Amino acid sequence: MSKKIGIVTILSVNNYGAELQAFALQNKLNSLGYHAEIINYLFYKNPDFKATKKSKSFVKLGFKQQMKERLYPHYKKIKSLPYHKQKLKRDRKFENFHVEHTNRTAVINTIDKLYAKTFDYDVYMVGSDQVWNPNTHVNLEPYFLTFAPEDKLKIAYASSFGVSEIPPIYEGHYQNLLENLDHIGVREKQGVSIVENLVSKPAKWVLDPTFLLSNKEWSSFESASTIKEPYLLMYILTDAEYITNLARHIAKVKNLKIVRICKNAFVEDKSSDVINIIDAGPKEYLGLFKKASFVLTTSFHGTCFSVNFNIPFFVVLKRNKTNNSRQINLLKELEIRNRILYVGEEFPQAENFDFNFSKSNLLLTEFVTNSIEYLKTSINTLKNGVR
Numbered sequence: 001m002s003k004k005i006g007i008v009t010i011l012s013v014n015n016y017g018a019e020l021q022a023f024a025l026q027n028k029l030n031s032l033g034y035h036a037e038i039i040n041y042l043f044y045k046n047p048d049f050k051a052t053k054k055s056k057s058f059v060k061l062g063f064k065q066q067m068k069e070r071l072y073p074h075y076k077k078i079k080s081l082p083y084h085k086q087k088l089k090r091d092r093k094f095e096n097f098h099v100e101h102t103n104r105t106a107v108i109n110t111i112d113k114l115y116a117k118t119f120d121y122d123v124y125m126v127g128s129d130q131v132w133n134p135n136t137h138v139n140l141e142p143y144f145l146t147f148a149p150e151d152k153l154k155i156a157y158a159s160s161f162g163v164s165e166i167p168p169i170y171e172g173h174y175q176n177l178l179e180n181l182d183h184i185g186v187r188e189k190q191g192v193s194i195v196e197n198l199v200s201k202p203a204k205w206v207l208d209p210t211f212l213l214s215n216k217e218w219s220s221f222e223s224a225s226t227i228k229e230p231y232l233l234m235y236i237l238t239d240a241e242y243i244t245n246l247a248r249h250i251a252k253v254k255n256l257k258i259v260r261i262c263k264n265a266f267v268e269d270k271s272s273d274v275i276n277i278i279d280a281g282p283k284e285y286l287g288l289f290k291k292a293s294f295v296l297t298t299s300f301h302g303t304c305f306s307v308n309f310n311i312p313f314f315v316v317l318k319r320n321k322t323n324n325s326r327q328i329n330l331l332k333e334l335e336i337r338n339r340i341l342y343v344g345e346e347f348p349q350a351e352n353f354d355f356n357f358s359k360s361n362l363l364l365t366e367f368v369t370n371s372i373e374y375l376k377t378s379i380n381t382l383k384n385g386v387r
Helices: 016-031 063-079 084-101 111-116 168-178 187-197 215-219 241-254 284-293 300-309 325-332 358-379
Strands: 006-007 035-038 123-126 153-159 183-186 231-235 255-260 274-277 294-297 313-317 338-343
Touching: 016 035, 016 084, 016 153, 016 187, 016 255, 016 284, 016 300, 063 111, 063 123, 084 183, 084 284, 111 338, 153 358, 183 358, 187 325, 215 284, 215 300, 231 241, 231 284, 241 294, 241 313, 255 284, 284 300, 294 300, 300 313, 300 325, 313 325, 325 338
Parallel strands: 006 035, 006 123, 123 153, 153 183, 231 255, 231 294, 255 274, 294 313, 313 338
Antiparallel strands: none
8 A cells, every 4th residue: 555645845836937847846756656635724714814923934924924923814805906807817827736636635825724634644744935034934843743743753845944054042942843744855955964963863955846857747737839930038027127128138139038037926027028928827827938949037946947858058147045955055055156147247158058968967867866865764764663
């Protein structure tokens, strides 16, 4: 009988990377012969949610976050915004993707319900994305599997702190939470250092779950791009005029259209030479990346899919950002750190626009094999004498 695995991760946040990494881990586990499903813990989906002592983070909230929590009960007012219809259209595409492809439990919309619920899993797993980021200002305990029975195996796969170091004032909290896990796999090398500086348990560097599926496997879930002409794809989470100017420069040299996947359901660039895609779901996102001739992105997962689909790209970072380590670490391990640009730098020469992925593909194959081996070894490990 195959082992039942319950995964808790970030899901249903209308973010392409979050949705696709969650799907990818569950999909890969099932393809390996396990029965995996996502524990659909979405406390923030309750429109009447009010932060309680149990739901709050141990990190003290800043003023902006305090105001956000106070305003949260007025969530319904968002329905009056002009872009509501197009946002609903995009939201439906996200939901339809999960209905069709993701195994999920019923929604659990409060932390109290999560801890009160009885699950029937052999293994509990916390998945990837920034589930351990101290700056998310929610209670992180569920993402260290403290709701799982003590006698069950607890595994972290590609979990991310999202930062390069934990403030000393919170180290004690993280020590206690990390001790609850039997196997710790993290997404960044900095995460390995954080874990091993806090607890005596070893940590393993593994790839983001989106790499566990090959580009051929991802292609079976895409909706092919309908854009006929060759194009440069922009997927930008933190804007800068530098990036738009760079896009125009590369597009002119390579004779490409400019297409932008908007992170929100409204036009983000009103320039006449930019085609804005405002209602793409996960399938359309995949199709747009696969067919692109070039990619400019600030996103970690935009970087991942550019690499996986072998699309020439640059990831553009701002030097003062605290979470640049995610992209830097990945590209350093793949020995393609030269694909990083910083806002304000001189534009690269045209001969650097194209890129040969042969070496990085060899490294990626090795890292995927190691990551899958970590999964299988961790899942089949002994827990209290029971396999």
